[in-house]
Amino acid sequence: MEQLGLVIKVARSGALATLIRLLGDFDLAEEAVQEATCRALVDWRHNGVADNPVAWLVQTGRRYAIDTLRHNAMARQHQRKLLWPQETLPAHDNDDALSALHLPDDQLRLIFVCCHPALAQEAQVALTLKTVAGLGVDEIARAYLSSPKTIEQRLTRAKRKIRSAVIAYQVPDEDQLAGRLDAVMRVLYLIYNQAYTTLTGPALLDSRLAEAAIYLARVLNRLIRRHAEVQGLLALMLLQHARAAARVDAGGMPVPLERQERALWDAKLIAEGTAMVEKCLRRGPPGPYGLQAAIAAVHCRASSAAETDWTEIVALYDLLEAMSPNPVVTLNRAVAVARVQGAGAGLRILDAFGEHKNLLGFQYYHSARAGLLEELGEGPRALTAYRRALALCRNDAESAYLSARIERLRRRISVPPGESS
Amino acid sequence: MRYMTLIYEYAGGVEGLSEGQHQALLEKHRRLQQCAREAGAYLGASELKPAATAVCVRMKNGVPSLSDGPFVESKELFVGFYLLECADLDAALRLAAMIPTASHSGVEVRPLDADCGYEGPGQSAEALGREGGKSLFALLNYLDEDFIAACSPGDMQALVDSSLSMVRRAEAAGDYVTGSKLMPAATATTISHAGDTQRVVDGPFSEAKEVLLGFHVLACESITAATDYAKGLPEVGIGAVEVRPINYYAQTAPQWLEWNSSALS
Numbered sequence: 001m002e003q004l005g006l007v008i009k010v011a012r013s014g015a016l017a018t019l020i021r022l023l024g025d026f027d028l029a030e031e032a033v034q035e036a037t038c039r040a041l042v043d044w045r046h047n048g049v050a051d052n053p054v055a056w057l058v059q060t061g062r063r064y065a066i067d068t069l070r071h072n073a074m075a076r077q078h079q080r081k082l083l084w085p086q087e088t089l090p091a092h093d094n095d096d097a098l099s100a101l102h103l104p105d106d107q108l109r110l111i112f113v114c115c116h117p118a119l120a121q122e123a124q125v126a127l128t129l130k131t132v133a134g135l136g137v138d139e140i141a142r143a144y145l146s147s148p149k150t151i152e153q154r155l156t157r158a159k160r161k162i163r164s165a166v167i168a169y170q171v172p173d174e175d176q177l178a179g180r181l182d183a184v185m186r187v188l189y190l191i192y193n194q195a196y197t198t199l200t201g202p203a204l205l206d207s208r209l210a211e212a213a214i215y216l217a218r219v220l221n222r223l224i225r226r227h228a229e230v231q232g233l234l235a236l237m238l239l240q241h242a243r244a245a246a247r248v249d250a251g252g253m254p255v256p257l258e259r260q261e262r263a264l265w266d267a268k269l270i271a272e273g274t275a276m277v278e279k280c281l282r283r284g285p286p287g288p289y290g291l292q293a294a295i296a297a298v299h300c301r302a303s304s305a306a307e308t309d310w311t312e313i314v315a316l317y318d319l320l321e322a323m324s325p326n327p328v329v330t331l332n333r334a335v336a337v338a339r340v341q342g343a344g345a346g347l348r349i350l351d352a353f354g355e356h357k358n359l360l361g362f363q364y365y366h367s368a369r370a371g372l373l374e375e376l377g378e379g380p381r382a383l384t385a386y387r388r389a390l391a392l393c394r395n396d397a398e399s400a401y402l403s404a405r406i407e408r409l410r411r412r413i414s415v416p417p418g419e420s421s
Numbered sequence: 422m423r424y425m426t427l428i429y430e431y432a433g434g435v436e437g438l439s440e441g442q443h444q445a446l447l448e449k450h451r452r453l454q455q456c457a458r459e460a461g462a463y464l465g466a467s468e469l470k471p472a473a474t475a476v477c478v479r480m481k482n483g484v485p486s487l488s489d490g491p492f493v494e495s496k497e498l499f500v501g502f503y504l505l506e507c508a509d510l511d512a513a514l515r516l517a518a519m520i521p522t523a524s525h526s527g528v529e530v531r532p533l534d535a536d537c538g539y540e541g542p543g544q545s546a547e548a549l550g551r552e553g554g555k556s557l558f559a560l561l562n563y564l565d566e567d568f569i570a571a572c573s574p575g576d577m578q579a580l581v582d583s584s585l586s587m588v589r590r591a592e593a594a595g596d597y598v599t600g601s602k603l604m605p606a607a608t609a610t611t612i613s614h615a616g617d618t619q620r621v622v623d624g625p626f627s628e629a630k631e632v633l634l635g636f637h638v639l640a641c642e643s644i645t646a647a648t649d650y651a652k653g654l655p656e657v658g659i660g661a662v663e664v665r666p667i668n669y670y671a672q673t674a675p676q677w678l679e680w681n682s683s684a685l686s
Contacts, residue, residue, distance in 0.1 A: 117621035117623075118514070118622075123623070160607070164532055165422075165510045165530075165610060167511075
């Protein structure tokens, strides 16, 4: 039965994409695919899984939707809105007609509509998670520490805008494709980042959300073949996720990279991610996602923290910073430089940067400084930096970690609680 | 689907333009108009005369009264618009991106409400404006965002219906050129800029609480006649109607007329 559930789950996503196009209506399509999956659960359990599960769900859902429209008092009004007139649909159940419907194209159309820049970023994220990844409203709400009602409203507003402003159900034209694909990748990256460090709240890693992000990246990689940055993005997610089990200890406390139990890293994910990075790099000079994946691959390759090739990591960060300068990249580069040239060199980069770019409200800037100051034996200054980081921290697990660091350092330099800030 | 692209310019944004820059600006509008015509998307375009020429009609002590100047005071000025007919939003955005201000201030793209009953180009603005010795005016209907949010679909329909009597009256007098209700601001998409590159974002361009609900283009003998029409609009009682002299370049105009920069500055 486990297997049947999985078959239905996978088929559902593809069927929904096609039903949205056939019915010209997100809500009706969602209702139809829901009904179809319920019927599939009963039918397939008795008669075995259909030869083409997606086509079966599409046919069943389409018939249900047409019946609903016929019996609906609002039928006339609804039918006017159909993007694909009923008459042009295959009149009988016919797998040939359905396989001609180009199911993968529909899935790609759906992704591009969900990530259309005319929708608010948070709406793009919610819509992608709901319709492409198949997450429930409750799950999305939990991941974003929001109420189901807020997410529901966000989705309703987005769907209303798609309909009233006429956002077409299509893959962008050649001249727009690169920019629009960037937008899709950004949404997937945002989802993964949210999963990776849930900025607020108790858990450090929302694995359901991380799995959804990886699923989305896999789908995108399947649909947009041989695209270096899509491969880079998928590789990055796989390599980061490979370390998930080691990132938190038994007590729920974050474990920094250098102290992680490498046996807990998922070797299979690392192998797949590394292969993907190599594919991406073979396509030419990597973009920002490819570079981040390459950096993650260097970490994963090292059998111990001491064996990490920091020189290569610094070189990769140099490239990344030149390509897409942002505070997080500089921060990470400074930490990498500290491993190669010593804590003092890293600290100089951070201090020069912090003054220029107004990084003072950024938690990781202060925690990175604190770590380097502690290495340099600057106890009181490190303590101040840790406390600043703690004040900015909104994640329970990270707060606990920072508090423990502060306590340990305080004991070592014997400063009474509350002093030195 | 029909769309209005609302063009915004910073106050003083084009005052400092040299003759060459000004010509380059005109050239971009001409090129856009040509593209839109070739695509069969062009319905009309308008430039608003300077904000100082605006008159506002609003209810005061139970009677419609006039005040000087535009209704919305902000550093971004609404300076003109295109009316386009496109297959979908992307096609409209592609044309809107050619509007010169899309690269330094912003352009908002908002669908027109096809159900409002008075949408669509009416008589030729040239015929009305030139041969009839009349001038062209835009009536811009503004309502408070919160008020719109509180309106039920029925309330909104009642508002539109009561606009219709003004529209029919102006049509009967041969003064009505075109007009439409716009879809809610939530359906708007804005092209703004980030550095040198354009950026498409959700929502209207203006952050003002007063939202443009719709517009009418009229050909009248004087601004007084235009404000008389404005007094017949329901927005006067619950928001405001701004009356602005404009240049209007109708679908039927044989070629692009000069985009007069004096109206932009």
